[in-house]
Amino acid sequence: xxxxxxxxxxxxxxxxxxxxxxxxxxLGERELAEIFDVSRIVVRQALIRLADDxxxxxxxxxxxxxxxxSMQEAMEIYDAxxxxxxxxAAQLSDRLGPAGWAELRQHVERQRQAVxxxxxxxADVLGQEFxxxxxxxxxxxxxxxxxxxxxxxxxxxxxxxxxxxxxxNLLDDHSxxxxxxxxxxxxxxxxxxxxxxxxxxxxxIMDREVFPEMTPAEALAPYLDGKADAATTSAGLRQAxxxxxxxxxxxxxxxxxxxDRAPTSRASTKKTNRGLPT
Amino acid sequence: xxxxxxxxxxxxxxxxxxxxxxxxxxLGERELAEIFDVSRIVVRQALIRLADDxxxxxxxxxxxxxxxxSMQEAMEIYDAxxxxxxxxAAQLSDRLGPAGWAELRQHVERQRQAVxxxxxxxADVLGQEFxxxxxxxxxxxxxxxxxxxxxxxxxxxxxxxxxxxxxxNLLDDHSxxxxxxxxxxxxxxxxxxxxxxxxxxxxxIMDREVFPEMTPAEALAPYLDGKADAATTSAGLRQAxxxxxxxxxxxxxxxxxxxDRAPTSRASTKKTNRGLPT
DNA sequence: AATCACAAGATTGGATACCAATCAATGATT
DNA sequence: AATCATTGATTGGTATCCAATCTTGTGATT
Numbered sequence: 195x196x197x198x199x200x201x202x203x204x205x206x207x208x209x210x211x212x213x214x215x216x217x218x219x220x221l222g223e224r225e226l227a228e229i230f231d232v233s234r235i236v237v238r239q240a241l242i243r244l245a246d247d248x249x250x251x252x253x254x255x256x257x258x259x260x261x262x263x264s265m266q267e268a269m270e271i272y273d274a275x276x277x278x279x280x281x282x283a284a285q286l287s288d289r290l291g292p293a294g295w296a297e298l299r300q301h302v303e304r305q306r307q308a309v310x311x312x313x314x315x316x317a318d319v320l321g322q323e324f325x326x327x328x329x330x331x332x333x334x335x336x337x338x339x340x341x342x343x344x345x346x347x348x349x350x351x352x353x354x355x356x357x358x359x360x361x362x363n364l365l366d367d368h369s370x371x372x373x374x375x376x377x378x379x380x381x382x383x384x385x386x387x388x389x390x391x392x393x394x395x396x397x398x399i400m401d402r403e404v405f406p407e408m409t410p411a412e413a414l415a416p417y418l419d420g421k422a423d424a425a426t427t428s429a430g431l432r433q434a435x436x437x438x439x440x441x442x443x444x445x446x447x448x449x450x451x452x453x454d455r456a457p458t459s460r461a462s463t464k465k466t467n468r469g470l471p472t
Numbered sequence: 473x474x475x476x477x478x479x480x481x482x483x484x485x486x487x488x489x490x491x492x493x494x495x496x497x498x499l500g501e502r503e504l505a506e507i508f509d510v511s512r513i514v515v516r517q518a519l520i521r522l523a524d525d526x527x528x529x530x531x532x533x534x535x536x537x538x539x540x541x542s543m544q545e546a547m548e549i550y551d552a553x554x555x556x557x558x559x560x561a562a563q564l565s566d567r568l569g570p571a572g573w574a575e576l577r578q579h580v581e582r583q584r585q586a587v588x589x590x591x592x593x594x595a596d597v598l599g600q601e602f603x604x605x606x607x608x609x610x611x612x613x614x615x616x617x618x619x620x621x622x623x624x625x626x627x628x629x630x631x632x633x634x635x636x637x638x639x640x641n642l643l644d645d646h647s648x649x650x651x652x653x654x655x656x657x658x659x660x661x662x663x664x665x666x667x668x669x670x671x672x673x674x675x676x677i678m679d680r681e682v683f684p685e686m687t688p689a690e691a692l693a694p695y696l697d698g699k700a701d702a703a704t705t706s707a708g709l710r711q712a713x714x715x716x717x718x719x720x721x722x723x724x725x726x727x728x729x730x731x732d733r734a735p736t737s738r739a740s741t742k743k744t745n746r747g748l749p750t
Numbered sequence: 751a752a753t754c755a756c757a758a759g760a761t762t763g764g765a766t767a768c769c770a771a772t773c774a775a776t777g778a779t780t
Numbered sequence: 781a782a783t784c785a786t787t788g789a790t791t792g793g794t795a796t797c798c799a800a801t802c803t804t805g806t807g808a809t810t
Contacts, residue, residue, distance in 0.1 A: 196532070199520070238517070239520055242477070243520060243524060246525070247524070254473075254474065254475065267613070271614050273612055273614075273615070274614045280562075281555035281558060281559050282555070285551075285555070335548060336548040336549050336622075337548065337551070337555065
C-alpha cells in the first residue's frame with residue numbers, strides 16, 4: 195500500500211471532485227488530523243500533494259485552503275485542456291485502430307442510454323469519463339496524468355460557477371467528435387473540441403463567493419472507513435449524509451480574500467452544480 | 473519566503489537539472505537532513521514534491537531515488553512535449569503580435585552569437601530557454617508549468633543517454649520554426665517541431681547504468697549558502713567545484729534494479745552530457 | 751459610538767526524540 | 781557453496797515541544 199499521506203490526499207481530492215469541499219474552504223491541519231486520526235505531519239504532507247496538484251493553496255503561517263482559481267486561471271485551464279485534447283485527437287486520427295474507435299463509440303452509447311434512462315448522475319460521470327478514455331487511448335501515461343490533473347482542476351471551477359447552457363448540445367459533441375475523427379476530418383474534429391470547451395466556459399459566470407454547506411468533518415465522513423460509494427454520489431451535494439445536524443447554517447471556515455463582499459443571496463449556491471458539462 | 477521544504481526541493485531540482493545528481497542516485501533522508509541542516513521531516517516533504525514532479529521515485533520502506541525513466545517513459549515525455557509545443561505553435565500563429573516574434577528572433581540571435589563565440593555552455597542554456605520562452609508567449613501560466621515540468625524531466629533523460637546526432641542541424645530548427653510560424657505556415661512548423669524532437673530521441677541510446685561521480689553532499693555543496701551561480705553552470709559537470717577531494721572514485725549510493733549488470737566501461741559516462749540538444 | 755492599539759489565544763512551521771516495520775547485509779549453519 | 785537466521789540501518793509515523801506569525805477580542809481613546 196502507498197503512504198498514508200497519499201491516501202489522505204486521494205480522499206481529499208475525491209471530496210473536492212465531489213464538491214463536498216468547495217473552493218475557499220479552510221483545511222486546518224489539526225482538524226484534518228483528528229478527522230483522519232493521524233498526526234499533523236501526515237496531513238501536512240497530504241496538503242503539499244494537493245497544492246502541487248493545484249487543488250489547494252498553502253499560505254505561509256495561515257494554512258491551506260481549497261484552491262479558488264481566478265477567472266483568468268479558469269480560462270487558462272480550459273485552454274490547456276483544449277490544447278491537450280486537440281493534440282491527442284490528432285494522434286488518434288493517425289494511430290487508433292478499430293478496437294479503439296469501438297471503445298469510444300461504446301462509451302458514448304453507454305452515456306446515451308444513461309441519459310435516456312434519466313440517470314443524470316451516471317450520465318454526468320460518464321460524460322467526464324469520456325475525456326479520460328479519449329486520452330487513455332493515446333497510450334501515453336505522461337499525457338494521461340497531465341490531462342487528469344487538468345480535469346481535476348476543472349471540477350474546482352464547477353463549484354465557483356453557475357452553469358447556464360444548453361445541456362443537450364454538449365451531449366452530442368462526444369459522438370460527433372468520434373465520427374469526425376474516424377472519418378479523418380481532423381480539422382473539423384479539433385474545431386469541435388475547441389467549441390465544446392468554449393461553450394462550457396462561455397456558460398460560466400464566476401460567482402464571487404461560495405459558501406460551504408458543511409464542515410470538513412461532515413464533508414469527509416462518507417469516505418472515512420466505509421470505502422464510500424464514490425462514483426455514484428459525485429452528482430451533487432443534495433443526497434449527502436450529514437451524519438448529524440442537518441442545519442445548513444454552518445458557514446464555518448470560509449476563506450474570503452479582501453474583496454468587496456456584497457451580501458449576495460446565498461441561494462446562488464443552490465443552483466450551482468446542476469449539470470456537470472464536459 | 474516560501475516553505476523550507478520548497479527551497480530544498482528547488483535545490484535538489486537544480487542539482488538534477490545540472491546533472492550533479494544522476495538517475496538512480498539514492499536520496500537518503502538522514503543524509504540530506506544533515507546536508508541541508510534541517511530535520512528529516514522537511515527533507516521528506518521536499519522529496520514528496522520531487523516525486524510529484526516526476527524527478528524522484530519513492531519506494532516504500534526503501535527510500536527515495538532520483539528517477540530513472542524507462543525508454544518507454546522517455547518516448548512518452550517527448551511525445552507530450554511535442555504535443556504541447558505544437559499546440560502552442562498553433563496558438564501563437566494566430567495570436568502572437570510583432571513584439572512576440574521579435575522576442576523569439578532576438579533569442580535565436582543571442583544563441584547564434586553564443587555559438588559563434590564558441591561559448592557552448594551559454595548556447596546550451598539558451599537552447600533550452602528557447603522552448604521556455606516559446607511557451608511563455610502563450611501567456612498561459614498553467615501551460616507554462618506543464619511544459620516546464622516536461623522539460624525538467626527531459627534533463628533526466630540526458631543523463632541516461634549517449635547523445636549522438638548532428639548538433640548543427642538542431643541549432644537552426646528554432647530559427648526555422650519562427651520563420652515558418654510568422655509566415656503562417658503552421659503545418660510545416662508543427663512538422664518541424666515533431667522532427668526536431670524525433671531527431672533528438674532517435675539519437676538517444678538508453679544506457680543501462682549511470683554512475684554518480686560524487687556523493688550527494690558533494691553534488692549539493694555549490695548550492696548550499698553561496699546562492700550558487702545557478703544559470704551559468706548548468707552546462708555540465710566539468711567545471712564543477714568539488715569543494716574538496718577530486719577523486720571521481722565515489723560510486724556511492726547507486727540504485728540498480730535487479731538487472732543484468734554487465735561491467736561496462738565506466739567511460740561511457742564521460743561522453744554523456746556533451747551537447748544538450750533542445 | 752466608532753476607531754485604534756494592544757494583548758491573549760490559536761495556528762502554522764519546524765525540531766527533537768522515539769517506536770515499529772521493513773529491507774539489506776552480514777554471519778552462522780548445514 | 782548454498783541457504784537460513786540474525787543484526788543493523790533506514791523508513792514511515794507518532795507525540796511533544798517551541799518559536800513565529802496570524803487572528804481575534806478586549807479595552808482605551810477620541
